[in-house]
Amino acid sequence: MHIVSLAGGIGGARFLRGLRATAPDDQITVIGNTGDDITLFGLRVCPDLDTVMYTLGGGINEEQGWGRLDETHVVKEELAAYGVEPQWFGLGDRDFATHIVRSQMLEAGFPLSQITQALCTRWQPGVRLLPMTDDRCETHVVISDERGRRAVHFQEWWVRLRASVPAESFALVGVDAAKPAPGVLEAIAEADLVILPPSNPVVSIGTILQVPGIREALLAKTVVGVSPIIGGAPVRGMADACLTAIGVETSAQAVLELYGADLVDGWLVAPEDSGVALEGVRVAARPLLMTDQDAAAAIARAALDLAQELSG
Amino acid sequence: MHIVSLAGGIGGARFLRGLRATAPDDQITVIGNTGDDITLFGLRVCPDLDTVMYTLGGGINEEQGWGRLDETHVVKEELAAYGVEPQWFGLGDRDFATHIVRSQMLEAGFPLSQITQALCTRWQPGVRLLPMTDDRCETHVVISDERGRRAVHFQEWWVRLRASVPAESFALVGVDAAKPAPGVLEAIAEADLVILPPSNPVVSIGTILQVPGIREALLAKTVVGVSPIIGGAPVRGMADACLTAIGVETSAQAVLELYGADLVDGWLVAPEDSGVALEGVRVAARPLLMTDQDAAAAIARAALDLAQELSG
Numbered sequence: 001m002h003i004v005s006l007a008g009g010i011g012g013a014r015f016l017r018g019l020r021a022t023a024p025d026d027q028i029t030v031i032g033n034t035g036d037d038i039t040l041f042g043l044r045v046c047p048d049l050d051t052v053m054y055t056l057g058g059g060i061n062e063e064q065g066w067g068r069l070d071e072t073h074v075v076k077e078e079l080a081a082y083g084v085e086p087q088w089f090g091l092g093d094r095d096f097a098t099h100i101v102r103s104q105m106l107e108a109g110f111p112l113s114q115i116t117q118a119l120c121t122r123w124q125p126g127v128r129l130l131p132m133t134d135d136r137c138e139t140h141v142v143i144s145d146e147r148g149r150r151a152v153h154f155q156e157w158w159v160r161l162r163a164s165v166p167a168e169s170f171a172l173v174g175v176d177a178a179k180p181a182p183g184v185l186e187a188i189a190e191a192d193l194v195i196l197p198p199s200n201p202v203v204s205i206g207t208i209l210q211v212p213g214i215r216e217a218l219l220a221k222t223v224v225g226v227s228p229i230i231g232g233a234p235v236r237g238m239a240d241a242c243l244t245a246i247g248v249e250t251s252a253q254a255v256l257e258l259y260g261a262d263l264v265d266g267w268l269v270a271p272e273d274s275g276v277a278l279e280g281v282r283v284a285a286r287p288l289l290m291t292d293q294d295a296a297a298a299i300a301r302a303a304l305d306l307a308q309e310l311s312g
Numbered sequence: 313m314h315i316v317s318l319a320g321g322i323g324g325a326r327f328l329r330g331l332r333a334t335a336p337d338d339q340i341t342v343i344g345n346t347g348d349d350i351t352l353f354g355l356r357v358c359p360d361l362d363t364v365m366y367t368l369g370g371g372i373n374e375e376q377g378w379g380r381l382d383e384t385h386v387v388k389e390e391l392a393a394y395g396v397e398p399q400w401f402g403l404g405d406r407d408f409a410t411h412i413v414r415s416q417m418l419e420a421g422f423p424l425s426q427i428t429q430a431l432c433t434r435w436q437p438g439v440r441l442l443p444m445t446d447d448r449c450e451t452h453v454v455i456s457d458e459r460g461r462r463a464v465h466f467q468e469w470w471v472r473l474r475a476s477v478p479a480e481s482f483a484l485v486g487v488d489a490a491k492p493a494p495g496v497l498e499a500i501a502e503a504d505l506v507i508l509p510p511s512n513p514v515v516s517i518g519t520i521l522q523v524p525g526i527r528e529a530l531l532a533k534t535v536v537g538v539s540p541i542i543g544g545a546p547v548r549g550m551a552d553a554c555l556t557a558i559g560v561e562t563s564a565q566a567v568l569e570l571y572g573a574d575l576v577d578g579w580l581v582a583p584e585d586s587g588v589a590l591e592g593v594r595v596a597a598r599p600l601l602m603t604d605q606d607a608a609a610a611i612a613r614a615a616l617d618l619a620q621e622l623s624g
Contacts, residue, residue, distance in 0.1 A: 042412065042415055042416035042419050043412070072386050072405070074384050074386065075406075075408050075409045075412070078405070078409030079409050079412065081409075082431070084416075093384070094390045096387050096390075097387045097390030098394075100353050100387070100391065101353070101394050103354055104353050104354035104396075107354050
């Protein structure tokens with residue numbers, strides 16, 4: 001079976017590890033969010049792609065969910081000693097190497113999709129990992145603070161401000177001119193099933209869906225989503241702050257409606273959300289906490305079973 | 313007193329530390345060799361400038377003579393894990409931070425001279441450190457090996473091949489169009505004394521002297537040189553391999569003749585070279601081994617004394 005899964009960072013990566021474990025013979029293509037990407041110290045950082053790559057490749061800091069196992073932070077300390085900003089973004093030494101390789105390849109003219117493939121020859125994630133687009137396309141957040149109303153890069157809001165200042169709106173700068181990366185539409189066209197993992201519905205999945213052509217291509221497909229909200233709270237992260245900003249309630253019901261019945265065919269929710277319903281969508285309830293790899297695999301299995309029901 | 317000193321890497325840096333110690337009240341401007349500079353992994357590396365900066369700034373790996381104190385090598389290991397070349401150049405994590413800052417500033421449009429000044433605000437070397445030029449100007453070495461006759465970057469010959477393959481010639485690529493960095497000619501014009509420290513006479517001092525305008529400006533000045541050769545052998549490094557390549561004997565006499573009596577007014581040699589003589593040059597002999605910082609300071613003092621004799 002050909003499966004396409006969209007993915008943000010930690011939640012998506014953990015779900016994908018479960019999916020790969022439960023469906024080892026299926027061909028999985030991952031379309032990763034690049035709206036979180038940022039250029040720091042002249043180096044191109046792709047947090048979500050790297051989280052997927054490291055998680056599936058066995059290099060992730062398991063406890064933290066992002067960054068590298070056995071990480072050190074000498075370069076960051078030295079940059080701080082030079083007084084170079086920003087100092088709020090936690091790049092480790094091992095991680096720096098990834099960004100150095102990526103940046104060097106970008107400078108040499110390679111598109112991000114080819115670079116990601118090259119990085120994956122080391123990590124062997126067991127899935128085909130594609131960026132949603134090769135075009136620069138970054139999420140910015142409009143906030144109001146003591147410095148007035150202004151737009152900051154998503155990472156500044158997310159990491160430096162810990163989403164403590166309310167987001168007024170999000171702007172995916174560059175998306176109008178962005179094209180899906182090579183292979184993205186082809187993979188969707190070939191897919192027997194598309195999965196929306198429990199990633200952030202606004203700044204991860206929502207971002208991917210904004211790339212012209214991707215959402216349209218998905219409409220023709222069987223799409224199963226896993227709710228990132230359990231009983232009114234995000235599984236992890238600060239999805240509630242993002243949902244609130246776009247006027248959407250933090251609930252499994254509201255996220256399903258945000259995605260829309262035209263897109264989603266099956267929707268997996270937690271038992272406490274079993275009342276969720278939307279015409280044209282088959283809803284199934286089961287525990288959704290990815291407490292360990294087995295739990296993630298069981299959730300992925302449930303998503304595949306739901307897809308099976310839809311086609312049966 | 314205003315002193316200008318040219319400088320290569322380790323030998324020059326150690327001499328300069330001695331000079332600063334023995335002449336704490338003098339204003340010292342260092343014109344550093346940038347012919348060894350190389351772009352690695354997309355980052356701009358300036359080995360000689362950094363060796364001077366780290367040595368005078370208290371950040372040098374004392375035993376090694378180059379690179380940072382308490383250095384780690386995580387980034388390099390990771391780059392090797394990605395299979396990225398070259399793997400023969402030993403960049404440490406702390407050192408990487410310097411190159412990241414430099415590269416980011418270059419990308420932002422700053423010239424190397426301003427970047428060097430910015431880096432020195434951290435290191436406070438106690439001298440004004442100027443690159444010989446802001447223009448890219450790198451030494452290449454013509455060699456013949458199993459791959460035929462070809463030119464390699466100086467660092468490949470020096471670090472990877474350890475100068476084991478004979479150099480047929482050196483080419484300072486880009487020097488014809490290079491201009492002295494801002495401040496270089498002004499510092500020479502103001503100088504009461506110019507010092508040629510015991511750096512490599514071919515690929516360090518010789519390189520600086522090739523930048524159009526620098527040698528010419530020095531001719532009008534009192535110039536005291538410290539021989540980098542003691543009794544037919546380099547004080548350190550592989551200067552003999554460089555001298556042989558340009559058809560010059562490895563001796564204090566031959567290096568003096570290479571520099572020329574038009575440039576050099578005073579020449580400090582080791583006791584075993586006390587027979588060195590050249591018309592128009594005052595030669596003085598004293599121990600020249602920089603065994604420790606006191607020894608370096610004493611040699612610097614001897615150079616200042618020789619200058620004093622010349623002007624007296």
